[in-house]
Amino acid sequence: MKILVATEKPFAPVAVNGIKAELDNAGHELVLLEKYTEKQQLLDAVANADALIVRSDKITPEVLDAAKELKIVVRAGAGYDNIDTAYAKEKGIVVENTPGQNSNAVAELVFGLLVYAVRNFYNGKAGTELKGKKLGILAYGNVGRNVARIAKGFGMDIYAYDAFCPKEVIEQSGVHAVDNQEELFSTCDVVSLHIPATNETKKSINKELVSKMKKGGILVNTARKEVINEEELVALLQERTDLKFVTDIKPDLDAEFAEKAEGRYFSTPKKMGAQTAEANINAGIAAAKQINAYFAEGCTKFQVNK
Incomplete structure (x- = not known):
């Protein structure tokens, strides 16, 4: 053949x-x-x-x-x-x-992006630590489970939501299971996205959802570009100057994110997860x-x- x-x-x-x-x-x-x-x-x-x-x-x-x-x-x-x-x-x-x-590679990148973000993109100013922070994992598949494994080493408090993974399975791995993605965003300091791009998920990460994050929240996207409602997230980042967004998938509105969320946004030039x-x-x-x-x-x- x-x-x-x-x-x-x-x-x-x-x-x-x-x-x-x-x-x-x-x-x-x-x-x-x-x-x-x-x-x-x-x-x-x-x-x-x-x-x-x-x-x-x-x-x-x-x-x-x-x-x-x-x-x-x-x-x-x-x-x-x-x-x-x-x-x-x-x-x-x-x-x-x-x-x-590719699961471990993507999961390790999540923490590369996170350390960069909490240390203020290495601008020389004092940042924060991941230890003790609440990490939310949206979708608990292969990548999400590797993210949880690494997060335990950082001493993070880990939460997850997956519509297709039973809560007891999540809990058995030492992770707190929440009832919906709204609860995940409102509970956690950091939310890491691991959902596929489907009709249900495209543009689902929108202003209403991300606005539920705590002060100083960080959104990490190593999943798919299409799941982000870019227009709404740009607008939210202008209103919520405490929030950060890091990704390895350059958004269509990359220039707007860079301008309107200067010092709080980072994207790799190309998809880097794998x-x-x-x-x-x-x-x-x-x-x-x-x-x-x-x-x-x-x-x-x-x-x-x-």
Whole structure:
């Protein structure tokens, strides 16, 4: 089978070598398309691919229509809103993700951003400490659980809300479970977002919700850009000059945030959550193994478009 790895942001060379070794052992052919700049390059490359591994690359109906032989797409990472899963299902194409492979990398970044924020972005002025602060985790999946694990080391008081995770499961891990996201925001000094971008969550982090935060509150977003109601958050940050917002996903209104919340806002230039050598390798090799399992055994354990 011909396996296309199409990555506008390439895997690390060691990850590519690991992917190739996995596919070679199963008798498959690896084709690489890295750092492509035009959609047509992707359309041409996918035309005769049996399987596709991507990162944040947009897999639209146009791409799926061009892929005449395609049977499976694996997103090397947890989030898969860059793939039109419904259209893939219509065409009988399996879509999978690789949950958990990037979780620790994202969780560690949360605390990199947090320490930077509580120390006033290292401007030389006295900041505060994370120890004893109340941390709210919105969505208690793989990343959220890793955030909780690290937060315990900082001596934080940890709360979580997840509409799909039973309260007793959260409590069993030594974390306080709250009844809704409004309670999470009003209770905590810091709220870290780990929700996917769905019809229900897009723009759900709005002025009404974030305004419930305590004085000096910090909002951290390492999830998806779309969950933030940017216009309302900019307005709130102007009214609440005690609040801070840090993210690894540059907002569309980045310039407005930087101007109107100067000294209280930070965004990395590009999405950084999974940008570690370890996460890169883990997710890429997991994707290759899942493709091998699919062709060898019909295994669809990680399918997200059933």
